Amino acid sequence: MVNDIKETLFSQEEIAQRVEELGKQITADYNHEEGLVVIGVLKGASIFLGDLVRKIDRPLSIDFMAVSSYGLSTESSGVVRILKDLDLEIEDKHILIVEDIVDTGLTLKYLTENLKSRNTKSIKVCTLLDKPARRKCDLPIDYIGFDIPDEFIVGYGIDYAEKYRNLPYIATLKSEVYR
Ligand SMILES: O=P(O)(O)OC[C@H]1O[C@H](OP(=O)(O)OP(=O)(O)O)[C@H](O)[C@@H]1O
Numbered sequence: 001m002v003n004d005i006k007e008t009l010f011s012q013e014e015i016a017q018r019v020e021e022l023g024k025q026i027t028a029d030y031n032h033e034e035g036l037v038v039i040g041v042l043k044g045a046s047i048f049l050g051d052l053v054r055k056i057d058r059p060l061s062i063d064f065m066a067v068s069s070y071g072l073s074t075e076s077s078g079v080v081r082i083l084k085d086l087d088l089e090i091e092d093k094h095i096l097i098v099e100d101i102v103d104t105g106l107t108l109k110y111l112t113e114n115l116k117s118r119n120t121k122s123i124k125v126c127t128l129l130d131k132p133a134r135r136k137c138d139l140p141i142d143y144i145g146f147d148i149p150d151e152f153i154v155g156y157g158i159d160y161a162e163k164y165r166n167l168p169y170i171a172t173l174k175s176e177v178y179r
């Protein structure tokens with residue numbers, strides 16, 4: 001697996017430190033709020049969410065949605081499909097969507113619009129990685145871990161063709177691996 005890696009962008013330690021900072025910021029911002037539901041976007045966000053919620057010192061519930069637009073490719077299909085919907089009722093709840101990466105933004109745009117129609121109290125977004133160079137639609141992101149350059153990345157939950165999610169750091173892939 002490590003032979004496929006071009007360069008480490010963020011080490012395990014750098015990720016842990018940034019996740020702790022994000023958790024503190026979120027804890028402060030949801031100071032008097034009840035009914036916070038943290039929604040992870042499967043599968044990529046699962047590892048980030050697991051670390052992040054343990055740094056948020058507020059009562060909260062966790063739920064997951066699975067949507068997929070990349071499949072086995074490095075290019076978004078542009079069509080977002082719901083593969084698994086929420087288990088919880090989220091009417092009148094404060095929602096924090098947790099993403100591993102915002103690239104074209106198509107996944108997040110679809111998700112926020114879908115969740116808004118369920119009469120939530122508020123919706124905010126936290127992503128570990130933001131790749132603004134590739135954005136195809138305009139959307140506000142409330143919490144961003146790191147900005148990244150326009151390269152295909154893997155690790156810490158993020159895959160290429162379902163591989164590399166278990167790398168503990170975030171890295172770019174050698175182009176011969178996916179071209
Ligand atoms: O901003 P976008 O261009 O829409 O890309 C971002 C989305 O793509 C990836 O998910 P993917 O569809 O690969 O599913 P996965 O999390 O199961 O890998 C990633 O986890 C984000 O959810």
Ligand code: HPA
Nearest residue numbers: 103151152153154158159
């Ligand atoms: O850079 C990426 N890597 C893996 N999956 C992704 N989904 C959107 N962008 C990426």
Ligand SMILES: [Mg+2]
Nearest residue numbers: 044070071159
């Ligand atoms: Mg993927």
